[in-house]
Amino acid sequence: MAIHFTLNGKPQTLDVNPDMPLLWALRDTLNMTGTKFGCGMALCGACTVHIDGEATRSCVTPVSSLAGKKVTTIEGLSPDRSHPVQKAWMEIDVPQCGYCQSGQIMSAAAFLAKTPHPTDAQIDDAMAGNICRCGTYNQIRRAIHHAAQMKAAATNVPNGNAGSDADTAQERADVLVGGAE
Amino acid sequence: MSAITTALDRRKFLKTSLAGATGLIVGFYLPGRREVLAADGGSAPAALNAFVHVSPEDKVTILISKSEMGQSVVTSLSMLAAEELECDWQRIHWEFAPADKVYFDPAFGMQGTGGSQSIHSGWIPMRAAGLTARVMLITAAAQKWGVDASECHAENGKVIHSATKRSVTYGSVADAAGKLPQPQISPAGEVDLGSTKIKLKDPSQFKVIGKPTKRLDTPDKVNGKAMFGIDARRPEMLHASVEHCPVFGGKVASFDGSKAKAMPGVKDVVPIMTGQPPVMTGVAVVADNTWTAFQGRKALQIQWDEGPNANASNETIFREFEERAQKDGVVSRKDGDAPGAMASATHKVEAIYRAPYEAHATMEPMNCVADVQPDRVDIWAPTQFQTPSQQIAAAIAGVTPDKSFVHTTYLGGGFGRRGWSDFVTEACELSKAMKAPVQVTWKREDDMQHDYYRPASYIKMAASLDANGNPTAFTARVACDSIMSWFFPGSIKNGMDSSSVEGVSDIAYDIPNVLVDYQLTAGPVPMGFWRSVGASQNGFFSESFIDECAAAAKKDPYEYRKALLSKKPRHLGVLNLAAEKAEWSKPLPKGMYRGIAVLEAFDTYVAEVAEISIDKDNNIKVHRIVCALDCGQVVNPAGIEQQAMGAMVFGLTQTLKGEITIDKGRVQQANFDTNEPLRLNECPKMEVYIVPSTAEPRGMGEPAVPPVAPAVCNAIFAATGKRIRKLPVKPEDLA
Numbered sequence: 001m002a003i004h005f006t007l008n009g010k011p012q013t014l015d016v017n018p019d020m021p022l023l024w025a026l027r028d029t030l031n032m033t034g035t036k037f038g039c040g041m042a043l044c045g046a047c048t049v050h051i052d053g054e055a056t057r058s059c060v061t062p063v064s065s066l067a068g069k070k071v072t073t074i075e076g077l078s079p080d081r082s083h084p085v086q087k088a089w090m091e092i093d094v095p096q097c098g099y100c101q102s103g104q105i106m107s108a109a110a111f112l113a114k115t116p117h118p119t120d121a122q123i124d125d126a127m128a129g130n131i132c133r134c135g136t137y138n139q140i141r142r143a144i145h146h147a148a149q150m151k152a153a154a155t156n157v158p159n160g161n162a163g164s165d166a167d168t169a170q171e172r173a174d175v176l177v178g179g180a181e
Numbered sequence: 182m183s184a185i186t187t188a189l190d191r192r193k194f195l196k197t198s199l200a201g202a203t204g205l206i207v208g209f210y211l212p213g214r215r216e217v218l219a220a221d222g223g224s225a226p227a228a229l230n231a232f233v234h235v236s237p238e239d240k241v242t243i244l245i246s247k248s249e250m251g252q253s254v255v256t257s258l259s260m261l262a263a264e265e266l267e268c269d270w271q272r273i274h275w276e277f278a279p280a281d282k283v284y285f286d287p288a289f290g291m292q293g294t295g296g297s298q299s300i301h302s303g304w305i306p307m308r309a310a311g312l313t314a315r316v317m318l319i320t321a322a323a324q325k326w327g328v329d330a331s332e333c334h335a336e337n338g339k340v341i342h343s344a345t346k347r348s349v350t351y352g353s354v355a356d357a358a359g360k361l362p363q364p365q366i367s368p369a370g371e372v373d374l375g376s377t378k379i380k381l382k383d384p385s386q387f388k389v390i391g392k393p394t395k396r397l398d399t400p401d402k403v404n405g406k407a408m409f410g411i412d413a414r415r416p417e418m419l420h421a422s423v424e425h426c427p428v429f430g431g432k433v434a435s436f437d438g439s440k441a442k443a444m445p446g447v448k449d450v451v452p453i454m455t456g457q458p459p460v461m462t463g464v465a466v467v468a469d470n471t472w473t474a475f476q477g478r479k480a481l482q483i484q485w486d487e488g489p490n491a492n493a494s495n496e497t498i499f500r501e502f503e504e505r506a507q508k509d510g511v512v513s514r515k516d517g518d519a520p521g522a523m524a525s526a527t528h529k530v531e532a533i534y535r536a537p538y539e540a541h542a543t544m545e546p547m548n549c550v551a552d553v554q555p556d557r558v559d560i561w562a563p564t565q566f567q568t569p570s571q572q573i574a575a576a577i578a579g580v581t582p583d584k585s586f587v588h589t590t591y592l593g594g595g596f597g598r599r600g601w602s603d604f605v606t607e608a609c610e611l612s613k614a615m616k617a618p619v620q621v622t623w624k625r626e627d628d629m630q631h632d633y634y635r636p637a638s639y640i641k642m643a644a645s646l647d648a649n650g651n652p653t654a655f656t657a658r659v660a661c662d663s664i665m666s667w668f669f670p671g672s673i674k675n676g677m678d679s680s681s682v683e684g685v686s687d688i689a690y691d692i693p694n695v696l697v698d699y700q701l702t703a704g705p706v707p708m709g710f711w712r713s714v715g716a717s718q719n720g721f722f723s724e725s726f727i728d729e730c731a732a733a734a735k736k737d738p739y740e741y742r743k744a745l746l747s748k749k750p751r752h753l754g755v756l757n758l759a760a761e762k763a764e765w766s767k768p769l770p771k772g773m774y775r776g777i778a779v780l781e782a783f784d785t786y787v788a789e790v791a792e793i794s795i796d797k798d799n800n801i802k803v804h805r806i807v808c809a810l811d812c813g814q815v816v817n818p819a820g821i822e823q824q825a826m827g828a829m830v831f832g833l834t835q836t837l838k839g840e841i842t843i844d845k846g847r848v849q850q851a852n853f854d855t856n857e858p859l860r861l862n863e864c865p866k867m868e869v870y871i872v873p874s875t876a877e878p879r880g881m882g883e884p885a886v887p888p889v890a891p892a893v894c895n896a897i898f899a900a901t902g903k904r905i906r907k908l909p910v911k912p913e914d915l916a
Binding site for chain 1: 827858
């Protein structure tokens with residue numbers, strides 16, 4: 001039975017075994033290989049995508065669960081590497097081998113959308129599910145802070161004042177800059 | 182200039198053959214050291230090829246002969262060529278080179294990436310490639326203007342004739358330059374143009390080398406565009422996954438694939454034959470997507486013949502090490518008379534240390550795409566060693582190696598694992614059987630349980646100390662399996678594999694009597710190169726043991742090392758810098774403790790100071806590591822910092838978490854729950870400091886791994902008085 005959902009802002013239909021994890025439907029059926037296979041058990045975070053804005057491990061998410069949902073992958077985060085997290089990743093030069101970075105970026109983007117001014121402890125907590133064997137962790141921490149600053153600057157809130165209105169403004173900025181969320 | 186002279190003496194520059202290409206290709210022939218391949222029956226190299234390509238459209242492309250697995254080699258090798266080419270760094274493009282003899286690394290006698298070797302091997306060839314290209318472009322422009330080349334110079338992608346203020350872009354003279362003879366370069370690194378000589382730059386003239394430079398591959402790695410092996414796609418490609426015999430050395434006794442074959446989407450079930458003579462070691466399910474291939478494996482009914490290793494376990498393996506270590510081994514280093522000095526000693530320190538097997542656990546599991554056709558074979562492979570991959574594909578396809586095309590992709594981590602080409606074998610066998618392009622993809626569990634592991638090792642060490650606590654003798658006996666006897670069988674002479682003892686037999690301290698020997702064991706577990714190789718375990722052994730000697734001498738561990746390294750300026754340089762930056766002489770806040778370690782690996786010198794705390798449940802928290810290093814001349818300081826930090830994280834995984842154990846002939850760990858790499862929330866603050874050096878440049882991919890474990894464990898000793906002699910260290914070890 002075909003499943004209908006939104007993928008990177010466009011309607012998408014998948015007619016595959018409904019038990020197939022989204023990861024493999026993306027990679028093998030739709031040839032969207034930016035989302036990576038790491039463990040198959042939601043242990044490493046390499047396959048992270050956004051489903052209705054939530055960072056989700058696509059390796060354990062069956063296609064059957066997607067009906068009517070909004071899915072964003074690394075390919076849809078921005079059309080031109082302009083999402084603040086992507087910009088920060090490039091400015092700090094985070095990736096080494098790069099294999100886990102799609103998942104790291106998707107986790108960081110979902111986290112920053114909810115936590116615009118994160119502390120180190122909050123970053124540690126939010127990013128502990130994404131393994132990087134190259135050990136880019138210190139750079140990831142720096143880049144997340146940097147992305148948060150860029151987002152704050154983009155909202156034109158003086159001194160990064162984070163009242164509830166500011167949060168709303170930042171969410172809007174995220175949609176504006178980040179594309180298909 | 183002596184290093185340059187030596188290297189260029191071995192090198193013969195040949196005339197360029199353009200073979201239909203547009204623009205300028207600078208090629209040269211690298212004879213290299215061929216013992217390894219020659220021993221394997223390889224043919225003599227006689228090729229030339231390109232490292233620099235300038236198109237008429239002003240596109241400068243650097244060909245990268247090394248695999249990019251995160252170590253930033255694409256950027257650093259491009260920097261070397263760009264420095265001499267005098268081109269606009271912003272306009273640099275790059276491509277992975279094909280598999281060809283011209284790209285052989287002289288250190289390996291084949292094309293491959295490892296041993297922290299890329300910068301060292303590329304230091305002269307890549308700059309020479311840039312220089313000869315520049316000379317050809319200048320010559321072509323001078324001829325165009327009818328002036329002497331000595332009146333022209335190159336700058337920022339242009340050739341300039343100062344007297345007449347004329348200039349041309351490289352692209353506009355690239356075609357003409359490409360038709361010129363290849364300039365001869367002298368052993369001193371000079372090209373003689375008659376009226377003038379153009380020479381490799383003196384380091385004081387460097388504009389690119391030595392400057393922190395952003396990676397050229399980052400943009401591809403933030404939007405999912407970077408193509409790893411697992412991302413390769415071919416028209417009509419099938420997807421396969423292999424059920425391997427869980428027991429090392431076992432094979433398939435019989436199998437029934439009918440249930441798997443009946444599943445929708447499964448195309449076929451194919452036995453996998455490996456080894457010589459071929460043995461059926463696995464069964465593959467070929468399907469129209471990866472997930473279906475995985476599902477199909479669950480439906481396979483396989484009877485295994487578990488073979489002679491069915492009862493092997495950590496216990497049997499370490500018992501063998503222990504027994505073998507009772508007997509004299511093959512001598513790796515002998516200075517003076519260590520047993521004699523030991524016999525008359527009044528104060529002795531003795532200890533036994535152990536290290537476990539380690540898996541590489543690259544984030545990208547093993548995979549390969551192969552397309553075997555009657556007259557050629559193509560592979561898209563995340564391989565570290567192109568030459569063996571090329572040869573294996575050719576042999577399976579039944580074509581000559583020149584019809585075997587290796588398309589190197591990005592590697593999602595390497596750490597030595599992808600020096601093996603077992604995944605290439607599987608993909609080629611399956612493509613041949615299916616008469617179609619096939620991608621083979623390993624599950625994480627396959628990757629963890631069918632690795633070529635860092636050797637587990639056992640060592641007995643002893644030292645005699647004089648009245649001042651200084652060592653008068655040091656002995657060490659290592660018992661472990663040998664990587665080289667797996668990788669290059671036949672390369673082992675008289676039972677010695679230097680990779681089994683590196684990091685201990687080269688102990689740098691001023692000790693008059695040293696004896697290090699080795700008992701080569703041959704267990705069932707496959708062995709491979711693992712980031713920093715022998716130093717990964719032997720550095721832990723030797724740098725923990727010298728700390729034991731310092732404690733026995735009642736001396737400060739930094740001061741003790743410093744005194745014993747007075748004749749080793751580069752060790753001393755990094756040791757002192759690490760101690761200074763960590764403020765070793767200042768007390769730490771209550772509950773914080775520090776440890777220090779210093780080691781040379783791959784001719785790079787690294788010292789690290791780790792700061793830790795231990796909570797009431799004996800959980801160890803590493804708060805900070807200060808790293809000081811000397812890797813010779815610096816090419817890209819930003820890359821060095823990245824590599825050092827990454828290596829420290831790798832070292833922390835080995836220290837606190839990573840371990841592969843064997844029971845019933847098989848690996849007990851399967852995924853990241855049972856063998857978990859360090860996570861971001863466990864990652865300490867890290868600082869990296871570089872000792873300025875004019876020595877020839879060396880690599881940074883590996884050397885910052887080994888000091889981590891001893892620095893942390895020496896800090897644990899400082900905190901608890903308990904000496905850690907076995908990795909990984911767990912809270913229960915501190916109870």
